[in-house]
Amino acid sequence: MYFWSFFNQASIFQLPSFSSTVSRPALQLRVLSFNVRYATSSPFTNEKPWSERFPLVLNQLQHETRFLDGTSIDAVHTDSSTHPAAAIICLQEVLHVQLVDILNGLNELPPSSDKSQTPTDGPIWAHIGVGRDDGHTKGEYSPIIYPVKIFRLLHYETIWLSPTPDRPSKGWDAGSIRILTVAVLEYKSSGQRVLASTTHLDNDGSKSRENSVIVILDTLKRIQKDWATSNALPIFLAGDFNSFPNQEAYLGMERSDYMYDMWQFISPKRRYGEQITFTGFEPDKDTDEQGRIDFIWLGPKDGVCIPPKDGNSLLAASDVPKSCSWIADGYSVLSNVFEDGVYLSDHRCVVGDLRLIC
Structure with missing residues (x-):
C-alpha cells in the first residue's frame, strides 16, 4: 500500500530529508477531507447514532494521522535541517458537540459530559472554524484541524457563501447556510506557509453551488x-x-484554470481504495446519489508538479522546476464500513499525500 510505505513506515524511524540534495526542502503533508455526517436526532435507515459512529470516526482519523501529529518531533527530529511530516484534517457537517468529541479524542483527553464546552485546542491538535448559523457555535462547522507542534496559525477567516460573505447568510437558491473555512498555516521548522481551506456546498441549489x-x-x-x-x-x-465531475460546481473549478483536482492527475497506480466518495447508508438503494463528490484541489496550477505518467516512481524533489510548490504522491478513498456493519458516515474519507517544496 503506497501511502503506508511512503509516510507511516518511514515515520517510525526518520523521515527522509531532501535538504541534502536540493536547496528547497520537501515537507511531507497528508490532507484528509471527511464529511462525518451531522449528529441527527432523526437518522436514516441503517444510520447509527453519533454515540456509536464517533469511536469509529476517531479511530480512522487517529490511524491516518499517526506519526503526523508532531508528537514524535523531540524523539525523531533532532536536526534542525529536517522537517516533520504533518497531517491537516478538514471536516464537514460537524456540530458543536461532535467537534468537542473529536478534539478531545484527538488530543487524548477524557470525554466531556459538557457538550457545550469550548472545543479543546491542544496539546496536540487545534481547530479553526465556527458554526455556520451564527458565526459562533450554532449549526454545522467545516473545521480545519492542525497539529500545533508543527504549524503556527497566521490568519484565518470564515466566509459565507452568499452575496453577503462577511456575515451569516444564505445564498441564492441554497437550502442551507454554507461556509468556507480558510487558514494560513506556517511550518515552525521552515517558515513555509500553506493556505488550507475547506467547504461544504449546498445539496439543493445548483445556482448556489455555481456561485459559491x-x-x-x-x-x-x-x-x-x-x-x-x-x-x-x-x-x-x-x-x-x-x-x-460533470456538474456545475466541479466544472466551475475546472474552467477557472486555477486549481487541479488531485484525483485527475494522480496515476491509477498511486490511487488506493474506491472512486465513489458518497455511498449513503444503504448503498444498494442509494445508487442514483452515489458518486465522487468529495475532492482535494491543489493550486495555484502553475505551482503543481504533475507526477510521472507511468506511476511507477515518485517524482524526485531534485527534478522539479523552480516554480513548483506541490508534488502529489498519492490519493486514497477509505472505507466507511467494516465487518460490524456500522457506517462511520454516508461519505468516505478522502486522503491526499503530498510534498510541499519550500
Whole structure:
C-alpha cells in the first residue's frame, strides 16, 4: 500500500530529508477531507447514532494521522535541517458537540459530559472554524484541524457563501447556510506557509453551488496575494461539493484554470481504495446519489508538479522546476464500513499525500 510505505513506515524511524540534495526542502503533508455526517436526532435507515459512529470516526482519523501529529518531533527530529511530516484534517457537517468529541479524542483527553464546552485546542491538535448559523457555535462547522507542534496559525477567516460573505447568510437558491473555512498555516521548522481551506456546498441549489465556487476562488486568490512571501503560497481546497465531475460546481473549478483536482492527475497506480466518495447508508438503494463528490484541489496550477505518467516512481524533489510548490504522491478513498456493519458516515474519507517544496 503506497501511502503506508511512503509516510507511516518511514515515520517510525526518520523521515527522509531532501535538504541534502536540493536547496528547497520537501515537507511531507497528508490532507484528509471527511464529511462525518451531522449528529441527527432523526437518522436514516441503517444510520447509527453519533454515540456509536464517533469511536469509529476517531479511530480512522487517529490511524491516518499517526506519526503526523508532531508528537514524535523531540524523539525523531533532532536536526534542525529536517522537517516533520504533518497531517491537516478538514471536516464537514460537524456540530458543536461532535467537534468537542473529536478534539478531545484527538488530543487524548477524557470525554466531556459538557457538550457545550469550548472545543479543546491542544496539546496536540487545534481547530479553526465556527458554526455556520451564527458565526459562533450554532449549526454545522467545516473545521480545519492542525497539529500545533508543527504549524503556527497566521490568519484565518470564515466566509459565507452568499452575496453577503462577511456575515451569516444564505445564498441564492441554497437550502442551507454554507461556509468556507480558510487558514494560513506556517511550518515552525521552515517558515513555509500553506493556505488550507475547506467547504461544504449546498445539496439543493445548483445556482448556489455555481456561485459559491466564484466566491471561494475570489477568496483564495485574495488571501494568496496577501499572505504570499518570497516563495509562492501553495493552496489546497478540500471538501464536499455535492457536485459530480460533470456538474456545475466541479466544472466551475475546472474552467477557472486555477486549481487541479488531485484525483485527475494522480496515476491509477498511486490511487488506493474506491472512486465513489458518497455511498449513503444503504448503498444498494442509494445508487442514483452515489458518486465522487468529495475532492482535494491543489493550486495555484502553475505551482503543481504533475507526477510521472507511468506511476511507477515518485517524482524526485531534485527534478522539479523552480516554480513548483506541490508534488502529489498519492490519493486514497477509505472505507466507511467494516465487518460490524456500522457506517462511520454516508461519505468516505478522502486522503491526499503530498510534498510541499519550500
